[in-house]
Amino acid sequence: MALPEIKRVLLKLSGEVLMGEQEYGIDPAYVARLAEEVKAAQETGLQVCLVIGGGNIFRGVAGAARGLDRTTGDYMGMLATVMNALAMQDALEQQGVPTRVQSAIPMSSVCEPYIRRRAERHLEKGRIVIFAAGTGNPFFTTDTGAALRAAEMNCDALLKGTSVDGVYDSDPKYNPDATRFDTISYDQVLSANLKVMDATAVALCRENDIPIVVFSIREKGNVATVLSGKGTQTIVQK
Numbered sequence: 362m363a364l365p366e367i368k369r370v371l372l373k374l375s376g377e378v379l380m381g382e383q384e385y386g387i388d389p390a391y392v393a394r395l396a397e398e399v400k401a402a403q404e405t406g407l408q409v410c411l412v413i414g415g416g417n418i419f420r421g422v423a424g425a426a427r428g429l430d431r432t433t434g435d436y437m438g439m440l441a442t443v444m445n446a447l448a449m450q451d452a453l454e455q456q457g458v459p460t461r462v463q464s465a466i467p468m469s470s471v472c473e474p475y476i477r478r479r480a481e482r483h484l485e486k487g488r489i490v491i492f493a494a495g496t497g498n499p500f501f502t503t504d505t506g507a508a509l510r511a512a513e514m515n516c517d518a519l520l521k522g523t524s525v526d527g528v529y530d531s532d533p534k535y536n537p538d539a540t541r542f543d544t545i546s547y548d549q550v551l552s553a554n555l556k557v558m559d560a561t562a563v564a565l566c567r568e569n570d571i572p573i574v575v576f577s578i579r580e581k582g583n584v585a586t587v588l589s590g591k592g593t594q595t596i597v598q599k
């Protein structure tokens with residue numbers, strides 16, 4: 362199974378990839394490297410939407426485990442994604458790529474609010490749009506925010522950049538015999554509870570027929586390689 366023709370993608374990066382070798386927060390040198398990847402993908406002629414998580418700074422579930430109100434923690438997590446979006450915007454613009462950040466939680470002196478039609482216009486003008494603050498609702502994740510924006514923006518694929526090169530039948534970090542799937546169906550992912558994206562995000566992609574491409578963001582040039590149909594990845598589709 363190959364990918365359909367791709368003109369517009371949504372790239373989802375977890376907050377952790379912004380840490381580089383650090384244990385927490387943002388490593389600007391690493392963000393600059395990621396921005397190069399995103400720039401290279403755009404230079405192939407694609408329209409690029411970005412969603413970045415917040416796990417390198419704060420996760421609501423982790424806060425709740427230590428006694429913080431879950432909803433408050435989730436709002437803090439969403440604010441963390443805005444910080445990451447601004448860091449990525451800065452890195453992209455330092456490389457000459459025009460960008461706009463749109464937040465699901467309006468904060469007008471920091472960035473634009475999320476307005477779909479406006480985002481469309483930015484993409485048409487060659488800007489990268491970074492969607493921040495996830496869905497704007499607690500009890501969701503940025504994976505679900507990414508699936509939602511991919512559906513709203515009519516993206517041809519959702520690219521999930523991770524630290525592994527695809528979806529495995531067991532965790533390759535612990536099982537040397539783990540096997541990678543080249544392709545797998547949404548239903549298989551959901552029924553086997555494979556750790557691709559959370560179930561809400563996978564279900565949303567299934568409903569809207571958006572292929573999910575899971576690949577390693579740690580390899581240089583991989584976004585463009587994966588999109589050209591080469592490289593190593595797992596495609597989740599019907």
Ligand code: UDP
Binds near residue numbers: 374416506
């Ligand atoms: N979050 C939320 N609603 C959303 C998206 C995110 O409440 O729509 C909060 C939630 O607390 C989450 C945190 O923001 O843990 C950071 O997002 P996520 O865990 O998805 O980041 P990632 O794992 O991709 O770095």
